[in-house]
Amino acid sequence: MLSKRLGGIEESATIKMGHLAKQLEDEGKEVLNFSLGEPDFKTPSHICDAAKKALDLGYTHYTSSAGITELREAIATKLRKENKVEVNADDVIVTPGGKQAIYEVMMSLLDEGDEVLLLDPAWVSFEAVIKIAGGRPRWVKRLEERVNYRALESAVSKKTKMIVMNSPNNPVGYVLSENELQEIAELAREHNLFVLSDEIYEKIIYERNHVSIASLDGMQERTILINGFSKTYAMTGWRIGYAAAPAEILRGMLRIQQHSVTCASSISQYAALAGLVNSQDCVKEMVAEFKKRRDVIVSRLNGIGLPCLNPEGAFYVFANTARYGNGVEFTERLLKEAFIIVTPGSAFGDAGTDYVRFSYATSMQKIIEGMDRIEEMLS
Ligand code: GLU
Numbered sequence: 001m002l003s004k005r006l007g008g009i010e011e012s013a014t015i016k017m018g019h020l021a022k023q024l025e026d027e028g029k030e031v032l033n034f035s036l037g038e039p040d041f042k043t044p045s046h047i048c049d050a051a052k053k054a055l056d057l058g059y060t061h062y063t064s065s066a067g068i069t070e071l072r073e074a075i076a077t078k079l080r081k082e083n084k085v086e087v088n089a090d091d092v093i094v095t096p097g098g099k100q101a102i103y104e105v106m107m108s109l110l111d112e113g114d115e116v117l118l119l120d121p122a123w124v125s126f127e128a129v130i131k132i133a134g135g136r137p138r139w140v141k142r143l144e145e146r147v148n149y150r151a152l153e154s155a156v157s158k159k160t161k162m163i164v165m166n167s168p169n170n171p172v173g174y175v176l177s178e179n180e181l182q183e184i185a186e187l188a189r190e191h192n193l194f195v196l197s198d199e200i201y202e203k204i205i206y207e208r209n210h211v212s213i214a215s216l217d218g219m220q221e222r223t224i225l226i227n228g229f230s231k232t233y234a235m236t237g238w239r240i241g242y243a244a245a246p247a248e249i250l251r252g253m254l255r256i257q258q259h260s261v262t263c264a265s266s267i268s269q270y271a272a273l274a275g276l277v278n279s280q281d282c283v284k285e286m287v288a289e290f291k292k293r294r295d296v297i298v299s300r301l302n303g304i305g306l307p308c309l310n311p312e313g314a315f316y317v318f319a320n321t322a323r324y325g326n327g328v329e330f331t332e333r334l335l336k337e338a339f340i341i342v343t344p345g346s347a348f349g350d351a352g353t354d355y356v357r358f359s360y361a362t363s364m365q366k367i368i369e370g371m372d373r374i375e376e377m378l379s
Contacts, residue, residue: 013124013347021341031339032370034358039234044282050274054267063263067094071273084215087244096264098200098228098241105224106133108252117163121348123170143351149183162194168201171348171357172318173311175208185216195223203232206291207312233275238268290315293360300371315361322354338373
């Protein structure tokens with residue numbers, strides 16, 4: 001009954017585990033949820049106030065499909081100032097979440113059989129969306145070792161159209177080094193590839209500086225930069241993302257947007273604008289708290305025999321479960337024996353088979369309690 005297009009497309013593993021946690025909580029079970037990557041903080045009050053004001057002013061109708069001009073201008077200013085990407089409001093589209101932007105890019109650029117390079121492991125929806133758009137993912141391993149030019153180049157074929165990167169990364173938490181960015185850029189220029197750069201965790205970074213690949217020589221004309229408000233401002237439910245892209249790609253995305261969702265929520269767009277143009281202290285406070293949590297969870301996991309790298313950004317730890325079985329087995333065991341919900345690493349690609357992902361976008365108290373429960377379970 002369902003279209004062939006959906007053949008082999010699984011439910012989103014992150015969302016599935018998030019729903020499971022919610023369902024068990026509703027049943028009164030004392031689960032500890034480390035699945036969904038969703039900040040537990042409240043959306044800052046000045047952002048909520050801007051939404052209330054938008055309601056009072058009657059900004060409750062369709063907006064221009066690409067988004068309200070004020071927000072696109074503020075995004076363009078931010079991209080020029082912080083990311084050294086020379087764009088104007090017309091180079092930006094506001095979408096209902098970063099995910100919709102990614103979907104529109106794939107639908108705009110991929111033809112049946114076009115190949116897309118993906119760094120393994122990668123966020124669960126990239127592979128699905130590439131396939132829905134008729135493309136073929138080509139995985140290149142990048143877990144503990146850095147990505148290198150040769151590995152990338154050997155995955156390039158005549159059909160390769162795009163490379164997807166996501167730094168700071170979900171699920172591992174690495175931040176791509178200048179060298180890696182230069183190598184990816186060189187490959188893209190050499191083989192005439194587009195780069196989809198998902199920078200949604202840009203602000204949640206602890207160790208390095210974030211560099212947008214679009215700012216490197218000759219890259220803006222082939223880069224689609226994706227970002228959004230969900231993670232930075234704890235605004236997951238408001239559904240506001242954006243893309244900056246070359247004009248023709250943006251026109252393609254806009255057509256899809258017009259024929260599907262029309263525009264992002266008007267009220268959410270005014271709220272996002274308030275997030276962007278006001279003090280960023282709220283972001284600094286949230287990031288400082290994420291860093292404290294990271295330090296605790298990383299040290300506890302390493303201490304109990306679930307080795308993991310120290311994430312340089314985002315709010316995930318990718319922990320190796322090999323001592324106790326593969327990631328799927330360990331996920332089931334955590335649920336049954338400790339009422340802890342994580343996402344199995346295999347959902348992010350083959351490189352994640354012996355891993356599970358913990359999201360530490362949850363309170364310190366829950367992190368400590370969760371680590372205590374796991375320690376007890378394994379002892
Ligand atoms: N991006 C978050 C995650 O990886 C939220 C869920 C999703 O969009 O997959 O958990």
